Amino acid sequence: MVYHESFQTVKGTINWDDPMYKLYEKAKKQGKWNPADIDFSQDRIDFQSLSNEEKIAALPLVAGFSAGEEAVTLDILPMIKAMARQGRLEDTMFLTTFLHDEAKHVEMFSRWQQAVGVGDMDLSIFHNDSYKRIFYEALPESLERLNTDDSPEAVIRAATVYNMIVEGTLAESGYYAFRQIFKKAGLFPGILQGIDYLNMDEGRHLQFGIYTIQRLVAGNDANYKVFIDYMDELWEHVIGYVDYLSALGEQQKKLAPTKRLLEVDYDMLRNYAVKQFNIRKNKIDRAKKYNSVDELEKALTEVES
Ligand code: DAO
Ligand code: MN
Ligand code: FE2
Numbered sequence: 001m002v003y004h005e006s007f008q009t010v011k012g013t014i015n016w017d018d019p020m021y022k023l024y025e026k027a028k029k030q031g032k033w034n035p036a037d038i039d040f041s042q043d044r045i046d047f048q049s050l051s052n053e054e055k056i057a058a059l060p061l062v063a064g065f066s067a068g069e070e071a072v073t074l075d076i077l078p079m080i081k082a083m084a085r086q087g088r089l090e091d092t093m094f095l096t097t098f099l100h101d102e103a104k105h106v107e108m109f110s111r112w113q114q115a116v117g118v119g120d121m122d123l124s125i126f127h128n129d130s131y132k133r134i135f136y137e138a139l140p141e142s143l144e145r146l147n148t149d150d151s152p153e154a155v156i157r158a159a160t161v162y163n164m165i166v167e168g169t170l171a172e173s174g175y176y177a178f179r180q181i182f183k184k185a186g187l188f189p190g191i192l193q194g195i196d197y198l199n200m201d202e203g204r205h206l207q208f209g210i211y212t213i214q215r216l217v218a219g220n221d222a223n224y225k226v227f228i229d230y231m232d233e234l235w236e237h238v239i240g241y242v243d244y245l246s247a248l249g250e251q252q253k254k255l256a257p258t259k260r261l262l263e264v265d266y267d268m269l270r271n272y273a274v275k276q277f278n279i280r281k282n283k284i285d286r287a288k289k290y291n292s293v294d295e296l297e298k299a300l301t302e303v304e305s
Contacts (some may be wrong), residue, residue: 010141105201145158172202175195215297218292218295
């Protein structure tokens with residue numbers, strides 16, 4: 001039996017200055033969009049006007065996002081439970097908005113697939129082994145562990161794969177690819193609007209991950225090593241997936257060498273993913289210079305206010 005020994009809000013109040021509380025406030029203001037309000041009618045017309053080769057070229061990214069959004073929606077609960085068990089009220093409050101955001105993201109892609117007429121297609125053919133290692137295995141494994149173990153190591157590993165790799169590296173690169181392909185081609189205004197909303201939501205999710213890992217690695221070399229080792233272990237699969245998308249693009253180029261509407265510069269996408277990965281590492285590196293969690297939290301609060 002688990003008991004509460006006391007309640008924060010009867011001894012005092014919510015900590016209004018807590019960075020996670022501030023994120024919760026931000027989420028309430030920014031997170032008001034509704035996927036059901038996005039008009040996908042032009043996307044449907046655009047998709048129907050593409051050749052079969054071009055239609056296929058548009059789908060791998062959607063296949064990556066649809067399953068990715070579903071995975072994070074299904075897998076995040078143990079993180080919420082772990083923060084709640086630790087009595088981290090402000091983190092838990094923010095995470096209620098986080099799960100809701102992810103649910104809207106799954107809805108957005110599913111609605112698009114249905115609107116353009118690929119709702120019944122099995123898009124998992126676009127998931128290679130690297131993608132599967134991350135989304136079918138590492139993500140659920142690391143999050144599931146939090147059900148029984150909320151040690152700093154377990155929390156860092158979960159936030160590393162979820163926030164730093166899936167969100168901070170892959171999703172960020174995915175938004176870049178979406179804009180590069182579809183915006184440039186003047187196609188799919190509905191999904192592009194959805195991507196702008198997602199991007200804004202993910203900014204808040206990333207702040208949760210950065211804050212969570214930073215507070216655990218501040219002044220703790222062993223915890224920092226857990227973070228950096230897991231980042232490096234997962235990198236092989238990130239790049240394995242990005243290179244696979246690029247190989248698919250090359251294949252399609254050979255099938256339809258002329259009149260290409262959906263052109264992607266895969267070198268740029270690869271460079272972008274490398275850059276995102278290094279930005280995430282640097283953010284966590286910065287926390288090492290603080291000797292304690294208190295010192296770091298004070299600095300973070302100052303930055304936030
Ligand atoms: O919403 O938190 C989240 C995660 C979304 C999963 C993103 C998967 C991206 C797959 C495409 C990447 C292309 C480089
Ligand atoms: Mn999402
Ligand atoms: Fe997310």
